[in-house]
Amino acid sequence: MRRLWLGGLAAAALVAVAALWLHDTPPMLQETADDLVASGVPGVLVRVREGNEVRELAAGEATADARFRIGSVTKTFVAALTLRLADAGVLGLDHPVERYAPTLLSDGDRVTIRDLLDHTAGLFDYTSDPALLRGELSPHALVALSNGRERGEGYTYSSTNYLALGLVLQAAAGAPLDELLRRQVFERVGLRETTFETGRVEGPHLQGHERPSHQGVATGTLRDTSSRNARSAWAAGAVVSTAADLDRFFTWLLGGELGRRMRPATGERYGLGLARFETPCGPVVGHTGNLLGTVTVVWARGDRLLVVAANVYPFTPEQETKLQLLLGRAFCS
Numbered sequence: 414m415r416r417l418w419l420g421g422l423a424a425a426a427l428v429a430v431a432a433l434w435l436h437d438t439p440p441m442l443q444e445t446a447d448d449l450v451a452s453g454v455p456g457v458l459v460r461v462r463e464g465n466e467v468r469e470l471a472a473g474e475a476t477a478d479a480r481f482r483i484g485s486v487t488k489t490f491v492a493a494l495t496l497r498l499a500d501a502g503v504l505g506l507d508h509p510v511e512r513y514a515p516t517l518l519s520d521g522d523r524v525t526i527r528d529l530l531d532h533t534a535g536l537f538d539y540t541s542d543p544a545l546l547r548g549e550l551s552p553h554a555l556v557a558l559s560n561g562r563e564r565g566e567g568y569t570y571s572s573t574n575y576l577a578l579g580l581v582l583q584a585a586a587g588a589p590l591d592e593l594l595r596r597q598v599f600e601r602v603g604l605r606e607t608t609f610e611t612g613r614v615e616g617p618h619l620q621g622h623e624r625p626s627h628q629g630v631a632t633g634t635l636r637d638t639s640s641r642n643a644r645s646a647w648a649a650g651a652v653v654s655t656a657a658d659l660d661r662f663f664t665w666l667l668g669g670e671l672g673r674r675m676r677p678a679t680g681e682r683y684g685l686g687l688a689r690f691e692t693p694c695g696p697v698v699g700h701t702g703n704l705l706g707t708v709t710v711v712w713a714r715g716d717r718l719l720v721v722a723a724n725v726y727p728f729t730p731e732q733e734t735k736l737q738l739l740l741g742r743a744f745c746s
Contacts, residue, residue, distance in 0.1 A: 446472035460656035481619035484702025487652040492686020519560040529578040535564035538571035552576040572649035579648025607654040621706030638705040694745035
């Protein structure tokens, strides 16, 4: 997702629903999800964990156990892999990119692996160019395009950072990224329904839908995106998972030393693959994703964790408000 989730929502909508968020009850969740589907979202699923208690629900064409593309939530998986490889001595977070991939970046002597992880490398975000999203360019080609663009300064969220990071990990470890993720993360955590897929998703899954938009406003009818591939997303967004597996992964991650190191520092919005979000009931950490018409939100604080997926993008203003209400009722009540 190019924008951190709350940054793209209307402030007025947040104020309007804040009171409801804080005074709702669990039985309202299904009604809220059904209302979102009635507004034109094909399907939505929700999983909420509080300690050992788990609540699941689904509406429309979604099922609670559906597999779906998690988009940029993939970045948290790739960041966890990066820190595990660093701990194993395969690479160093503060080493320059050129040490492992000498020709990848024009300024690879300056940009470090940490810069890629926390989006401070200044690389042009290829997802901001619709023409690049429609194409079939390889991750290497998309990173190469950034070499001809002016570098940004400070924190600038860019999926190109994680394409470059994936290429660096492969070079440093001498293995394909999908194999590294499978061995070092998926199998280690016990994620049986999680895969790295750049082609078409096989088997039953929550099929994404895109809606044409004009100047950021959703217009027109939905288009099924299930036949499209996620080649350009790669290390920035090609993981396919389930709500239960995302729950398991984030619970494992945030409950240990790895998650502590990945969290944003005080006052920062983004750490090493984990973002901070402000909600009416306080700050949370997690990540959001948007890929090929499927939106994913993972929020966590203390022993509470929320996973939500909806299979349409962009939303109409009405749907944005309803989804925000669902997020609040699920997490803050």
